[in-house]
Amino acid sequence: MDALKDRLIEVHALGKAADLLEWDQEVMMPRGGAEARARHLAVLKKTAHEMFVAPDTGRLIEALAPAAEGKDDDESALVRLAAREWRRRSRQPVELVEALTRATALAQEEWFEARKASDFARFRPRLEEIFALKRRQAAALGDFPDPYDAWLEEFEPEMSTARVDGLFAEMKAGLIPLVKAVLAKTASARVPELHGRYEIPAQRRLGLEVARSMGFDFARGRLDESAHPFSSGIAVGDVRLTTRYDERLPFSALYGTMHEAGHGLYDQNCEPALKDTPLTGGATMAVHESQSRMWENQVGRSREFWRRWRGRFVELFPQAAAFSAEDLYRASNRVEASLIRVEADELTYGLHVLIRFELERELLSGRTAVADLPRAWAEKSKAYLGVVPPDDARGVLQDVHWASGLIGYFPTYAVGNMISAQLWNAALAAVPGIPAAIERGDGKPLLGWLVENVHRHGRKFGADELVRRACGAKLTARPYLDYLRAKYGELYGL
């Protein structure tokens, strides 16, 4: 066990070094460093991969795996995690992994240009190649009830496609009529809007203050700026958030910061005993997203939040002095039938994800060809959101995920939202003082519950198991739909 642990800790350390190089690339690196950085990262990842798939690692895992089944101590969880990862890595031929690396590198460049030109035809051959390789990858990973499982497992281990199907069917049935009903009311509803310019240093100060009030520890973390906000947990003592600033959109940086700080709190509060093993960090992508979404939406887009922060907001931005707390609450919850997922409001967000999940499954089954994507995308967008993208850039080309080979990733965004609502209910039931604390600007009571029930476990449990332990109930879409119905029903007078 000690030998396996040592090996895993070494592989983990090289992976974390790579994470730091990637953080630096987005946040600090001069642009002249790109070429060398790509090489240094490739060597680092190849070295970590070779160290992990070395035959002696496999022998250690095989020897330890039988005894680790069904136990929930740290060491057994570590062995199971290593066994899954080992199976995934050792089943993919080196030649396939290299082909995917090359194809996604080229596709990302091509995607960038194609999106700029809003020209899907230009991107199409690259995407066809990626889907062909990803199909080969799924076949190599083998023996799953559904071939999509092979993709999903990378991001959401221990959750089957059948399970996601069930959750999405429930979400779809509830969300489409709710969104339709709200969109019919947006013209008549009173939703104030922020105008003018909001100075970036003041936006940054607000983000820092809010993140600190959530409980984010800046002695063990940073907040910087990057083109696309992200969070990176280098270690429990070194968690890095980024956001981006737009002078005209103060909510964008604020909620971006709260979102990433939600991820960051998860990474900062993992059980110290798990640190620097691969069990550190968040359970799955969906559970991670539940944390970022909860702080961004259930906390940040609440009346309690704005009762606390309205004063500070208008102090930093005197041009917003006419806005009451209620105005800011309403302004931060404006619903729109929008085209772009990353700019979508909380209510319609799930439908953006649904489009992508359904298209990925159709591409896999062959029901839709890559060449048909723009048409299929437009149909679904029309059916679910009532809008048709006027061009490829605002439709099928808007996300980088597919170009990066991140297929099977999108559903975790929506499952994360479902989990956030279910955990939020459980937290409120256990700690009724949470809303009052938020109104005082004190995130600690909520954070305390999350640390105890979610964060400390690191990657020990899958999403279903974690929700069962935290909430004493099975994960469903119901609490998420109830939450949206209550909030937006009241806001839009349904």
Place this chain on the structure above:
Amino acid sequence: MDALKDRLIEVHALGKAADLLEWDQEVMMPRGGAEARARHLAVLKKTAHEMFVAPDTGRLIEALAPAAEGKDDDESALVRLAAREWRRRSRQPVELVEALTRATALAQEEWFEARKASDFARFRPRLEEIFALKRRQAAALGDFPDPYDAWLEEFEPEMSTARVDGLFAEMKAGLIPLVKAVLAKTASARVPELHGRYEIPAQRRLGLEVARSMGFDFARGRLDESAHPFSSGIAVGDVRLTTRYDERLPFSALYGTMHEAGHGLYDQNCEPALKDTPLTGGATMAVHESQSRMWENQVGRSREFWRRWRGRFVELFPQAAAFSAEDLYRASNRVEASLIRVEADELTYGLHVLIRFELERELLSGRTAVADLPRAWAEKSKAYLGVVPPDDARGVLQDVHWASGLIGYFPTYAVGNMISAQLWNAALAAVPGIPAAIERGDGKPLLGWLVENVHRHGRKFGADELVRRACGAKLTARPYLDYLRAKYGELYGL
């Protein structure tokens, strides 16, 4: 050859990843990240070491070494460099390397506390351990004419202790009487001094403008702040400088920035064909120091420099409006019999180095024991500089080098100064317009000569060979002494 190259490029990439982690640690890392960072760095360095000393690397080197002797093409230089490094690494028992790593980690902590308490006795056992281990290391590295060669080779390959002895004897004979003569005049000389507070954002702006005028390319580099200024060449396209700011000492940040930018220009202008092989970067520590010192002293502390920058200086710092260019020239060349090497002026700097070099050699020969260091230090300081440290903190405890195991490093500082003067003369002879260009704020003519004669060669040549090629003459201390005599003779009216 290709197999060896691939291996060396991989080892180099892991080393550069470690460099980035170290840069980040000094410049960006939240303090909570220290523990994990130490582990991640240890794994990265161990992995690079094991990859390098793997038996197949050794076999490749052995097969290629005979044909590489005496040739000056890139590949032969690469093989020679690899062979030297391989010999050094494979001759040191793992147990000794680990003991040195542990001992220096502990010694650095102890040094920090001992310096704070100004208590050499506290540090003494640690230093004894380090010198004992370094003596074992020298024995393991074996077969050098002088045991000090084994230490020197780490920083100044292809230069013998006998050679350094010769250069230092020359320097000592010329410098001690010159320093005495100048110090006798400091009371009567007109040397203005800056007073008051100099705002840090303006200091930073000045540093950026001056570095840019030198030719430092900020699309391939950065300037940040750290406790101790340093420069780190992650790649030719990614060179990072740091400086530190003190509101009362604007020269400290300015010359710190110029010094590090001098190192950085060297790293930015290596022949692109050498990039990402171990031949990239600077020849030796002394040659690197010649570049930082030349920009700091021959350029930055010149009349031409201040004729160009005086206007900007008083624009940024109106409190200095009464200072003429001549005043700033004189103020930046103030000579003092000071105690601290890193704050020493250009004239006395070499004597600070001489003290350390002589003590290292006496410690190695056994003529001085570690326990006697404070007394020996005081004697030499009195003899060479005319001052006696009032306490250990301002004497033997002032530098971290010995605690870090950097023994054999100090002489490169002084040899670097000698080289800077000799290269400077050669540059002026080849490009007479250099001083006029500096007076226009244009570093390009000097940089162009340095790129052609020094930078582009990377690590291909040792210091002696590089000077021979660049200057058509043997490296000596003479040009350095002549330069100091002329400059300080005029300034202090000798």
